[in-house]
Amino acid sequence: MTTTENHSKYDSDTRAVTLRVNGREVTREVPTRQTLADFLRDDLDLVSVHLGCEHGVCGCCTVLLDGGSVRSCLMLAVQAVGHEVETVESLSADQNALHPIQEAFAEEQGLQCGFCTPAMVLRTKEILADGVERSDDEVRNEISGILCRCTGYQNIINAVQNAGRKLRCGNSGTCAKEA
């Protein structure tokens, strides 16, 4: 679908918006009723933003807005004006130099079909920002807003904890007191 076709489905006025996405300032003319999810996917080709339910239940459309997770299907693009949006594309542009969170998900097999994975990875980045180690139950609670239909969650919990060790203690994931 072209940008023009995508915009026509909203049948609404348009407005110029300027925001930062993955570290770059972008300005576009968007329909006032266009969701942030459609803006990211259809106007900016950031297709890691996955749409499942499109009404705020599954969490698979999660992106970071000023560092905090939001459901991009429930937010309008015009509401993001002046904010910083991060999608999983921002973590690493090089497949041979993955972000420690991505490495942890790969090592722990924290994904199967991958549909929930961009949201899980971004949520992991958010919850690990404070550098605090978390128990299984704490991680389970922190990721409970994102539904995964494949993994049974335990490998995702392992991946979040492994990512935390990598971020706190280096890429080996082995902290001195745990060695």
Ligand code: FES
């Ligand atoms: S697609 Fe946004 S919460 Fe499901």
Ligand code: FES
């Ligand atoms: S890996 Fe398939 S939905 Fe989570």
